Amino acid sequence: MMDTMTRFTKLQDDWFDMMKRVEQPVVRTTGQLAERMARYTPPRPAFMETVPRMTEVVDNGLKFRKRMVDEQAMFARHMIKAMGPVLTKLDAAPAPKKAEHTTARKASARPAPRRQMHAA
Secondary structure, eight states, X not given: OOOHHHHHHHHHHHHHHHHHHHHHHHHHHHHHHXXXXXXXXXXXXXXXXXXXXXXXXXXXXXXXXXXXXXXXXXXXXXHHHHTHHHHHHHHXXXXXOOOOOOOOOOOOSSOOOOOOOOOO
């Protein structure tokens, strides 16, 4: 039987496998469409010289994404470290249950005397 983390990892791997199968035909079709569109697209106009190229925009976005994920990962690790005292207890394996001893009350030889309340 698979444990929970193994299941999560398998689901993640399955997702990436599916994405790889989907990406290849999408990239191929996009390339074919771009070849057709390139025949009708004019060259870059001079007034756009100061506008970043698409590859620069994408590269910048990917660098930002990497930095953001790295910063968030560092924050998450710091939070896990700060929560250490609680997580040590929560992450520890549960102690085996001890058998509860039930002691039967011994019946006393004489019952306790009853007190009577007198109305005044």
